[in-house]
Amino acid sequence: MSIYTDPILVIGNKNYSSWSLRPWLAIRKAGVHVEIKRLPLDTEEFAREIGNYSPTGKVPVLVDDTRTVWDSLAICEYISENMDEGHLWPPNYAERAWARSISAEMHSGFPHLRNAMPMNCRATGRTVPMTDGLEKDIARIDQIWTECRQKHAHIGPWLFGGFTIADAMYAPVVLRFNTYGANLSDDSRQYMQHVLNDRDIQQWMADAAEETEVVAADEAGEE
Ligand SMILES: N[C@@H](CCC(=O)N[C@@H](CS)C(=O)NCC(=O)O)C(=O)O
Known part of the structure; x- marks a missing residue:
């Protein structure tokens, strides 16, 4: 039996990680609660920990209960569809x-x-x-x-x-x-x-x- 925890978005450095900014901003605009975990790029900490979250070894990655979503655009889509009723795309x-x-x-x-x-x-x-x-x-x-x-x-x-x-x-x-x-x-x-x-x-x-x-x-x- 899994115990549900808040979704986690793993990101890189805010200064450099352009891919991380995209889903982070989508989460802010959707107004949903997602825990943010920062793994600084190019560090031993990143190398040691990223495999616990991402099958690609890259950020961003979103872990929501039993689901793992990687790649910035796929994460933005997931946030829109599953957390914001599709509101992160135009209605038409x-x-x-x-x-x-x-x-x-x-x-x-x-x-x-x-x-x-x-x-x-x-x-x-x-x-x-x-x-x-x-x-x-x-x-x-x-x-x-x-x-x-x-x-x-x-x-x-x-x-x-x-x-x-x-x-x-x-x-x-x-x-x-x-x-x-x-x-x-x-x-x-x-x-x-x-x-x-x-x-x-x-x-x-x-x-x-x-x-x-x-x-x-x-x-x-x-x-
Ligand atoms: N196409 C991927 C690109 C992800 C990517 O290249 N992430 C970089 C940081 S911005 C990364 O994790 N680099 C670490 C590494 O390759 O070791 C996306 O859209 O999320």
């Missing part, structure tokens, strides 16, 4: 398809952005060399944000008006652009500012600022 099916498309695009794409601009919440004013690939990734993200905002500004300040998983998926990109800068449309810049002002994002950044670990591989760019 066509909008949902659009939100899912850009979420999947984020999840599997933008390799130049990921490599050149690692998430590093507490760093600002950094510059990295611009390449054709990076420029293309940034331009595509700018296009996605601009289209979403132009269509949904009358509903609310998030990509689809109200908060959805798509915002969770792009939140680390906002933090990356906050660190390294990016050439964006006015609509995209307003969206970025909205995300940066969000209470939960502010909390994540404040927690990140208090962390002391440094992951050398994720320290990119010149001050």
Whole structure:
């Protein structure tokens, strides 16, 4: 007989773990109770403990009673479906398809952005060399944000008006652009500012600022 305990989300460092931020933010926006366990990346503690939770040896991973859900997008889906009555997607099916498309695009794409601009919440004013690939990734993200905002500004300040998983998926990109800068449309810049002002994002950044670990591989760019 298993004794039910609160679900646990295992995350990495708040400063560096972009994948962890996504389900953490979805949990905050769903307003559900999930215990957060932090395992700092690149440490003996991580290596020793992650196998107790995750079959992939990676974070984030959610453990809910007998169920284990790994991979950021799958966790966001689980939170929406099983803990929030599907409210973390837009209510209309066509909008949902659009939100899912850009979420999947984020999840599997933008390799130049990921490599050149690692998430590093507490760093600002950094510059990295611009390449054709990076420029293309940034331009595509700018296009996605601009289209979403132009269509949904009358509903609310998030990509689809109200908060959805798509915002969770792009939140680390906002933090990356906050660190390294990016050439964006006015609509995209307003969206970025909205995300940066969000209470939960502010909390994540404040927690990140208090962390002391440094992951050398994720320290990119010149001050
Ligand atoms: N596609 C996965 C990526 C997970 C991932 O790469 N996590 C990194 C941290 S952000 C990790 O756990 N790295 C530790 C390791 O590989 O040892 C997701 O969406 O959750």
